[in-house]
Amino acid sequence: MESLAVPADSQNSLERVLCYLQGVNPQRIACFPLILNHAAKVLGVPVGTCIRDAELLGKAHVAAYRRYGNDLITFLSTTSTLAEAMGQKMDFLEHDAPQLAEPLIKELDDIKRVRLPDCARDGRLPVYLQATEYAVAEVGSEVCVSTLLAGPFTTAAALRGADVFVRDLYKNKEWVHELLELCCQAGIDFIDQILARKSLPIIVEPIGSGSLVSPRTFREFVGPYLKRMSDHIHAKGGGLPAVLHICGKTKPNWGPMREAEWDIWSLDGVDMAEAREFAGDRVCLVGNVTPANLLKNSPEEIDAEARIVCAKGMGSPRGFILGSGCEVPINAPGENLDALINAARKYGRFDR
Amino acid sequence: MARAREEILRDLADGVLNLDEELAVRAAHEAIAGGLEAYDAITNGLVVGMNRAGELYDEEEYFVPELLICSDAMYAALAVLQPYLKKEDARAQLKCVIGVVEGDTHDIGKNMVKIMLDVGGFEIFDLGRNVPLALFVEKAKEVDADLICLSTLMTTTMDGMATVIEMLKEEGLRERFKVLVGGGPISQAFADRIGADGYADNAASAVRVAKQVCNAAAAAA
Numbered sequence: 389m390e391s392l393a394v395p396a397d398s399q400n401s402l403e404r405v406l407c408y409l410q411g412v413n414p415q416r417i418a419c420f421p422l423i424l425n426h427a428a429k430v431l432g433v434p435v436g437t438c439i440r441d442a443e444l445l446g447k448a449h450v451a452a453y454r455r456y457g458n459d460l461i462t463f464l465s466t467t468s469t470l471a472e473a474m475g476q477k478m479d480f481l482e483h484d485a486p487q488l489a490e491p492l493i494k495e496l497d498d499i500k501r502v503r504l505p506d507c508a509r510d511g512r513l514p515v516y517l518q519a520t521e522y523a524v525a526e527v528g529s530e531v532c533v534s535t536l537l538a539g540p541f542t543t544a545a546a547l548r549g550a551d552v553f554v555r556d557l558y559k560n561k562e563w564v565h566e567l568l569e570l571c572c573q574a575g576i577d578f579i580d581q582i583l584a585r586k587s588l589p590i591i592v593e594p595i596g597s598g599s600l601v602s603p604r605t606f607r608e609f610v611g612p613y614l615k616r617m618s619d620h621i622h623a624k625g626g627g628l629p630a631v632l633h634i635c636g637k638t639k640p641n642w643g644p645m646r647e648a649e650w651d652i653w654s655l656d657g658v659d660m661a662e663a664r665e666f667a668g669d670r671v672c673l674v675g676n677v678t679p680a681n682l683l684k685n686s687p688e689e690i691d692a693e694a695r696i697v698c699a700k701g702m703g704s705p706r707g708f709i710l711g712s713g714c715e716v717p718i719n720a721p722g723e724n725l726d727a728l729i730n731a732a733r734k735y736g737r738f739d740r
Numbered sequence: 741m742a743r744a745r746e747e748i749l750r751d752l753a754d755g756v757l758n759l760d761e762e763l764a765v766r767a768a769h770e771a772i773a774g775g776l777e778a779y780d781a782i783t784n785g786l787v788v789g790m791n792r793a794g795e796l797y798d799e800e801e802y803f804v805p806e807l808l809i810c811s812d813a814m815y816a817a818l819a820v821l822q823p824y825l826k827k828e829d830a831r832a833q834l835k836c837v838i839g840v841v842e843g844d845t846h847d848i849g850k851n852m853v854k855i856m857l858d859v860g861g862f863e864i865f866d867l868g869r870n871v872p873l874a875l876f877v878e879k880a881k882e883v884d885a886d887l888i889c890l891s892t893l894m895t896t897t898m899d900g901m902a903t904v905i906e907m908l909k910e911e912g913l914r915e916r917f918k919v920l921v922g923g924g925p926i927s928q929a930f931a932d933r934i935g936a937d938g939y940a941d942n943a944a945s946a947v948r949v950a951k952q953v954c955n956a957a958a959a960a961a
Binding site: 720 | 800803808809812847848851894895924925926933
């Protein structure tokens with residue numbers, strides 16, 4: 389049976405990914421499972437320890453790459469990391485990602501308490517950057533390393549508390565822009581540090597998801613700042629693409645997302661065939677096997693789901709990359725990630 | 741001269757629907773001053789506006805910020821009207837215990853469902869977020885709930901929903917409460933697998949599902 393045979397790769401991971409940048413077909417599509425906190429599991433250390441220790445974090449992601457052969461190493465433990473470096477307190481857990489403690493900005497005036505971070509010192513930015521350096525040195529010649537940070541809208545929501553922040557969008561517009569300005573500047577500073585370490589900066593903007601905010605809100609508060617970030621990556625990235633991940637149902641906001649000029653979209657709760665139609669020849673797509681299924685389903689079910697996603701995404705003019713819709717669950721069984729990557733080998737071929 | 745009842749009710753509904761808290765509160769004061777029944781003003785004014793907002797949310801015209809601000813306007817006006825409610829206005833309401841399961845602090849989704857259930861006529865007992873699993877069972881027993889609603893955004897905590905259902909079974913209480921589950925990683929398939937009574941993928945449909953499962957229970961009783 390053909391579905392059981394897994395064709396061998398004839399390119400290494402970096403060669404495969406470079407094909408996308410050069411606009412040629414790889415031997416088979418790349419696969420970007422968003423392995424974040426799951427990497428600690430692969431190394432066999434508690435998540436809470438791993439994400440606060442640069443050496444462990446670097447080793448965990450290299451170990452995950454060696455275990456699975458994912459085509460992108462993705463450094464991120466939570467979308468609140470930039471906010472943390474700007475003064476937001478976090479609750480650290482032993483076996484899960486940290487969660488937001490009480491918001492830093494309780495009153496509007498507390499915006500004065502928000503600081504532009506020093507990437508060498510504040511929060512866990514140094515942990516991310518040192519781990520990035522380690523991975524680039526260790527495996528950067530064979531696989532693309534990326535370091536993720538939240539977009540301005542998500543960072544602002546973390547500093548303020550999402551439930552209050554969404555009300556500010558109507559009641560304190562100018563103030564919101566002032567806060568977004570700070571968050572954007574902090575993000576751009578961090579992007580520069582990531583680029584200096586030869587890693588790919590990737591922006592995640594979950595609070596800009598269509599599951600939460602409208603296209604109008606996106607155009608007013610999300611898009612303009614994302615545009616500045618993509619412009620910055622295009623100007624300073626030495627030819628690197630601007631990569632954006634937004635979780636949840638993004639379809640309502642595809643229009644304003646396109647206006648913000650990101651080259652690669654990593655998508656979650658969408659129909660990949662509709663996304664391909666919309667992306668046309670402007671956007672490369674990544675996605676979107678259901679994250680919870682990577683935890684709960686069998687390898688056979690993952691194979692079947694990935695096959696359908698591939699059928700929908702393949703042929704996208706700017707390229708298609710198989711991936712998980714959002715973070716790979718911490719406790720996902722390894723066989724399910726194997727099944728996902730094998731699906732890229734089986735259903736994403738260009739060599740025949 | 742005092743305005744007609746219809747005009748005041750329209751302002752109550754419009755204040756909520758159009759995110760205009762000032763209008764809703766002003767209309768609430770006017771309703772009381774003009775001799776309207778508080779119950780009338782709530783059910784035929786505020787609730788009409790909030791239900792319309794829920795429809796717009798369902799149609800992706802409104803999103804989370806709009807729905808939350810509509811509910812702010814509704815609750816502000818409700819605070820004006822509530823002291824004037826008469827005892828006989830109190831209806832027998834279905835009781836719902838709701839919360840975000842242990843290990844998770846994301847509560848926007850839960851809050852949205854809570855608002856829409858409240859508007860839909862349920863009496864809400866909100867346990868908040870990061871709720872110890874046994875507390876759902878305890879509270880449901882204490883208030884003699886009809887419905888338990890469990891929410892989570894995370895894959896690390898979703899199994900807590902199954903644990904709550906297991907706890908109910910162990911205590912021989914599974915048939916006494918309906919259990920609804922929802923949140924980012926939750927699906928109908930997961931709900932079926934853990935033996936939940938219902939699943940909804942957004943706040944508007946949560947109310948429909950909640951009424952369905954509770955009405956089915958009432959019909960069977």
